[in-house]
Amino acid sequence: MLAGTPLRHVAETLGIAKSLLGKRKRQYEQQGDDAFPGNGKQRGESAELLRLRQQLAQVTMERDVSVRWS
CATH class of the missing domain: 1.20.5 (Single alpha-helices involved in coiled-coils or other helix-helix interfaces)
Incomplete structure (x- = not known):
């Protein structure tokens, strides 16, 4: 997805909602490696x-x- 694959295609491949994937992408773009603690x-x-x-x-x-x- 970060390499240019359309968001819709990645979401369908992973079986998740496009909106969720978009939200996670924005988090990663804003926070980098600190985006997903856990x-x-x-x-x-x-x-x-x-x-x-x-x-x-x-x-x-x-x-x-x-x-x-x-």
């Missing part, structure tokens, strides 16, 4: 918060191990 994928601030929490847990563990062996 399946373990988060967007923007949620992804950053998760990354920072994981980093904090790692650093905390490293600190605790270091203190224990000092």
